[in-house]
Amino acid sequence: xxxxxxxxxxxxxxxxxxxxxxxxxxxxxxxxxxxxxxxxxxxxxxxxxxxxxxxxxxxxxxxxxxxxxxxxxxxxxxxxxxxxxxxxxxxxxxxxxxxxxxxxxxxxxxxxxxxxxxxxxxxxxxxxxxxxxxxxxxxxxxxxxxxxxxxxxxxxxxxxxxxxxxxxxxxxxxxxxxxxxxxxxxxxxxxxxxxxxxxxxxxxxxxxxxxxxxxxxxxxxxxxxxxxxxxxxxxxxxxxxxxxxxxxxxxxxxxxxxxxxxxxxxxxxxxxxxxxx
Numbered sequence: 001x002x003x004x005x006x007x008x009x010x011x012x013x014x015x016x017x018x019x020x021x022x023x024x025x026x027x028x029x030x031x032x033x034x035x036x037x038x039x040x041x042x043x044x045x046x047x048x049x050x051x052x053x054x055x056x057x058x059x060x061x062x063x064x065x066x067x068x069x070x071x072x073x074x075x076x077x078x079x080x081x082x083x084x085x086x087x088x089x090x091x092x093x094x095x096x097x098x099x100x101x102x103x104x105x106x107x108x109x110x111x112x113x114x115x116x117x118x119x120x121x122x123x124x125x126x127x128x129x130x131x132x133x134x135x136x137x138x139x140x141x142x143x144x145x146x147x148x149x150x151x152x153x154x155x156x157x158x159x160x161x162x163x164x165x166x167x168x169x170x171x172x173x174x175x176x177x178x179x180x181x182x183x184x185x186x187x188x189x190x191x192x193x194x195x196x197x198x199x200x201x202x203x204x205x206x207x208x209x210x211x212x213x214x215x216x217x218x219x220x221x222x223x224x225x226x227x228x229x230x231x232x233x234x235x236x237x238x239x240x241x242x243x244x245x246x247x248x249x250x251x252x253x254x255x256x257x258x259x260x261x262x263x264x265x266x267x268x269x270x271x272x273x274x275x276x277x
Contacts, residue, residue, distance in 0.1 A: 007212040007213075010199055010205055010208055010209075011199060013195070013199060013208075014181060014195065015177070015178065015181075015191055015192070015195050016081050016083055016124065016178055017083075018081065019207075019208055019211065020195060020198065021068070021081045022068060023198055023204060024191060024194055024195060024198065025068040025079065027194065028046055030190070030191060030194065031046065031068065031070055031079075032046050033187055034079075034174065035070075035077055035079070035120075037168075037170040037171055037174055037187065038120065038122075038156075038158065038171055038174060039118065039120075039156070040168065040171070043072050043075075044072045044073055045072065046070045046071065046072050047070060047071050047072070068080075071115065074115055074116060075115055075116045075117070075118065076100065076104070076115045076116075076117045076118070077117075077118045077120065078096060078100065078117075078118070078119050078120065079120045079122065080119075080120065080121045080122065081122050081178075082121050082122065082123040082124065083124055084124075084125070085123070085125055085127055086127075089121065089127055089157070093119050093121065093155050093157075096119055097117065097119055097153055097155070100117060100119075101114060101117070114152070115152075116152040116153075116154075117152065117153050117154065118154045118156060119153075119154070119155050119156070120156045120157075120158070121156070121157045121158065122158045122160065122178060123157060123158060123159055123160065124160050124161065124178060124179055125159065125160075125161050126159040126161050126162060127157060127159070128157075128159075131159075131162050131165060132159060132162055132165065133158065133159055133160075133162040133163060133165050133166040133171070133172075133175055134156065134157070134158050134159070134166070134171075135156070135157045135158075135159070136154065136155070136156050137154075137155040137156070137157075138153070138154055138155075139151055139153065158175060159175075160175040160176070160178040160179035161179055162175075163175035163176040163179055164176075169185070170185060170187065172184075173185035173187065173188050174187070174188060176188075177191065177192070206255075207255055210246070210251065210255070210256075214242060240270065243256060243262065243267060243270055244270055244274060247267070247270060247271050247274055248274065253267045253268055253271060
């Protein structure tokens with residue numbers, strides 16, 4: 001039996017829901033503030049967050065879709081929110097790191113121009129089971145653990161369920177908010193207020209419903225990963241029909257791109273086809 005996709009009511013959305021998380025993190029002040037508090041670093045002006053950034057360096061390679069991807073002058077940050085434990089998390093992080101590096105070098109850069117990178121997973125629960133609020137992984141020498149490879153890569157997994165064990169007050173408040181929605185600092189209160197404001201924003205509500213309906217329809221039509229190969233051609237055709245209908249309803253092209261996970265270039269191409277018909 002195929003499990004039906006349940007659309008979560010807008011009123012029940014929280015900061016940790018993917019669509020809400022992406023929208024709140026679109027605010028540069030919040031995004032910068034969250035990174036600075038979680039990583040205990042200072043960040044200069046960040047480039048505007050890229051939501052659901054898709055990287056597919058080769059048409060035969062498995063692409064990745066990042067929740068929030070930002071960068072400052074010499075660092076890149078991928079921030080992922082994780083509501084349930086993913087048993088493939090370690091290899092997922094490994095692949096994300098490799099694809100992000102390939103994406104940076106596709107522009108013809110030399111190895112020396114690779115930016116320092118941070119892959120951050122903020123999890124509600126403890127993947128490793130050691131009750132630590134944060135697990136940081138960097139490449140060190142097995143034979144001499146004080147020797148660091150210095151490849152400028154950082155993989156950081158936060159465990160919100162262990163917020164009580166965190167000594168840093170600001171970081172603790174963020175983890176506590178993520179785990180049980182309690183606002184114990186000015187910053188988490190700012191996030192919570194923004195979440196509530198966003199829920200009542202008509203543009204956000206329209207986007208969320210469009211995306212939800214698209215996902216439900218995609219499931220019904222067999223778009224979901226894991227369906228039999230025989231459905232692929234028909235699914236693609238139906239997907240195109242749905243997007244065209246959205247275009248005909250005058251929904252902004254960038255909204256369609258974000259809601260359907262198609263590239264903006266693909267949506268623009270379909271729009272041109274419609275106008276030429």
